[in-house]
Amino acid sequence: MTTARPIIVGTGIAGLWTAWRLASEGQAVVLMTKEALADSASAWAQGGIAVAMGPGDSPSQHAADTMAASDGMADPEAVRILTSEGPGRIYELLALGARFDRGPDGRLGFGLEAAHTRARILHAGGDRTGAHLVACLTAVVRTNPLIEIQEHVEVIRVLLHDGRAVGVVALPQGGTSYPMFAPAVILATGGVGQLYEVTTNPRVATADGWALAHQAGADLKDLEFLQFHPTALKLPGVNPAPLVSEAVRGAGAILIDRERRRFALDTDSRGELAPRDVVSRAVAAADAAGGAWLDARAVPDFASAFPGITAILGHYGLDGSRDLLPVAPALHYAMGGIVTDLEGRSSVADLWAVGEVARTGVHGANRLASNSLLEGLVFADRVGRSVGASLETPRAPVPDNLPVDRETDSGADAHCGPLRDEMRRLMTADVGLQRTEASLLHAEQELARLSDETPPAAWRTGNQLRVARLITEAARRRRESRGGHARLDYPPASAAASTKRKEAV
Numbered sequence: 001m002t003t004a005r006p007i008i009v010g011t012g013i014a015g016l017w018t019a020w021r022l023a024s025e026g027q028a029v030v031l032m033t034k035e036a037l038a039d040s041a042s043a044w045a046q047g048g049i050a051v052a053m054g055p056g057d058s059p060s061q062h063a064a065d066t067m068a069a070s071d072g073m074a075d076p077e078a079v080r081i082l083t084s085e086g087p088g089r090i091y092e093l094l095a096l097g098a099r100f101d102r103g104p105d106g107r108l109g110f111g112l113e114a115a116h117t118r119a120r121i122l123h124a125g126g127d128r129t130g131a132h133l134v135a136c137l138t139a140v141v142r143t144n145p146l147i148e149i150q151e152h153v154e155v156i157r158v159l160l161h162d163g164r165a166v167g168v169v170a171l172p173q174g175g176t177s178y179p180m181f182a183p184a185v186i187l188a189t190g191g192v193g194q195l196y197e198v199t200t201n202p203r204v205a206t207a208d209g210w211a212l213a214h215q216a217g218a219d220l221k222d223l224e225f226l227q228f229h230p231t232a233l234k235l236p237g238v239n240p241a242p243l244v245s246e247a248v249r250g251a252g253a254i255l256i257d258r259e260r261r262r263f264a265l266d267t268d269s270r271g272e273l274a275p276r277d278v279v280s281r282a283v284a285a286a287d288a289a290g291g292a293w294l295d296a297r298a299v300p301d302f303a304s305a306f307p308g309i310t311a312i313l314g315h316y317g318l319d320g321s322r323d324l325l326p327v328a329p330a331l332h333y334a335m336g337g338i339v340t341d342l343e344g345r346s347s348v349a350d351l352w353a354v355g356e357v358a359r360t361g362v363h364g365a366n367r368l369a370s371n372s373l374l375e376g377l378v379f380a381d382r383v384g385r386s387v388g389a390s391l392e393t394p395r396a397p398v399p400d401n402l403p404v405d406r407e408t409d410s411g412a413d414a415h416c417g418p419l420r421d422e423m424r425r426l427m428t429a430d431v432g433l434q435r436t437e438a439s440l441l442h443a444e445q446e447l448a449r450l451s452d453e454t455p456p457a458a459w460r461t462g463n464q465l466r467v468a469r470l471i472t473e474a475a476r477r478r479r480e481s482r483g484g485h486a487r488l489d490y491p492p493a494s495a496a497a498s499t500k501r502k503e504a505v
């Protein structure tokens with residue numbers, strides 16, 4: 001099968017916006033997704049979308065907060081683009097029919113979140129922002145005749161010729177794979193959470209984009225920088241772990257240990273609203289010592305303020321206004337990924353990456369809350385424009401006899417559940433919230449063993465192990481603690497200095 005249309009892989013906010021941008025410029029595209037269109041992390045986003053449009057705010061203030069959160073690692077130019085182009089994308093979303101929550105005066109309402117110095121978080125439907133945005137964009141792409149949507153089609157390889165991406169191998173559920181040629185391939189495949197035992201990420205977040213790009217020879221970077229969310233519901237055996245948004249703590253919920261003691265203030269004067277990595281470590285310590293709970297009983301009008309979370313809690317027989325909520329940290333977001341330039345080009349010609357799968361430089365070592373949906377919009381827009389412009393340059397023809405194996409799903413991955421469970425446990429225990437040289441070495445050895453035990457036909461499991469090993473190697477190479485990468489054997493500079501000071505006294 002051939003096509004002269006760019007192929008976009010993934011239907012989260014990044015893939016949907018890229019498709020719309022290209023189509024709005026008259027370019028036909030193919031949009032593929034391995035499950036249903038709404039199966040994405042984007043649809044689950046609770047907190048909202050950060051944008052400098054509120055009173056007293058400015059893109060430069062938003063940029064300063066983003067740089068501060070990144071622990072000195074973000075690229076200032078990427079951050080400038082994110083924060084200054086954000087308002088334009090929100091106006092476009094509004095024009096497309098997105099309905100953000102408004103105050104009594106009819107103006108857009110902006111919420112405050114940890115590490116933001118201004119109220120700048122837009123919400124839709126309270127805590128259902130992602131679902132609202134995805135529904136809005138779904139309606140847009142489904143009614144655009146230039147966008148062909150292929151659901152339940154998994155991309156299993158990027159096709160290469162003469163060092164360029166020339167298409168993908170696509171595997172429909174229950175069918176046989178087929179090659180699909182394209183002048184450009186855009187990976188918008190989201191995150192990596194499912195490599196970990198406890199994660200907020202949906203089941204589709206199996207790091208496919210990183211594996212596909214690595215196989216294609218593209219550069220990946222900053223893979224060790226992973227963000228853990230401190231308050232996922234701790235429900236043994238439930239995957240993904242349901243998230244209780246930071247906004248609930250923002251509304252007054254507190255964290256307590258098994259003695260019913262508020263513990264977050266022990267480590268940071270900002271308490272429950274300290275940066276995510278700080279709160280995550282405090283929750284993990286309380287959990288290890290007997291349990292950690294979120295007490296939201298004093299939050300006024302919990303059900304109307306958090307309708308989405310109330311529904312999730314209800315599903316598990318919990319009520320935020322009545323019950324203590326058992327919580328534990330969970331893998332939430334990947335800051336690194338496929339290295340791109342500021343228009344989303346990877347190091348392989350005609351291969352683009354956008355959204356959580358990409359490493360644009362906007363997050364550095366740690367992501368500022370609610371910046372990822374914005375990144376999805378802003379950089380997808382740039383990708384759409386640059387792919388569109390690139391199509392004006394004709395590509396060399398792809399030979400008809402380019403070898404492409406036909407594959408079916410042999411079912412081998414279904415038998416590798418125990419291998420993947422072991423990988424997920426290892427990643428959580430050894431490459432998780434806190435790492436050491438010894439834990440990382442142990443993980444490397446065990447992951448190598450698991451890879452050896454994986455039959456070649458179980459390529460999904462093999463790909464996940466490949467990425468798990470890349471993350472572990474990156475974490476071992478970085479001999480410092482920074483942002484989302486905490487090494488117990490290399491404490492942060494300020495902590496090391498204070499230990500030395502204490503030792504000196």
Ligand SMILES: Cc1cc2nc3c(=O)[nH]c(=O)nc-3n(C[C@H](O)[C@H](O)[C@H](O)COP(=O)(O)OP(=O)(O)OC[C@H]3O[C@@H](n4cnc5c(N)ncnc54)[C@H](O)[C@@H]3O)c2cc1C
Nearest residue numbers: 010011012013014034042045047048155190355356370373
């Ligand atoms: C519970 C939760 C709450 C969050 N809340 C917020 C928030 O309030 N604000 C915020 O800014 N961020 C939030 N985030 C983070 C944010 O949602 C994500 O970073 C962002 O939505 C990622 O968008 P994306 O388009 O890059 O990927 P995704 O939305 O994850 O979409 C990836 C798509 O790729 C498809 N795919 C993957 N592999 C393949 C393959 N091999 N073949 C075909 N298709 C494939 C998937 O099926 C999916 O459609 C939250 C994340 C979670 C999990």
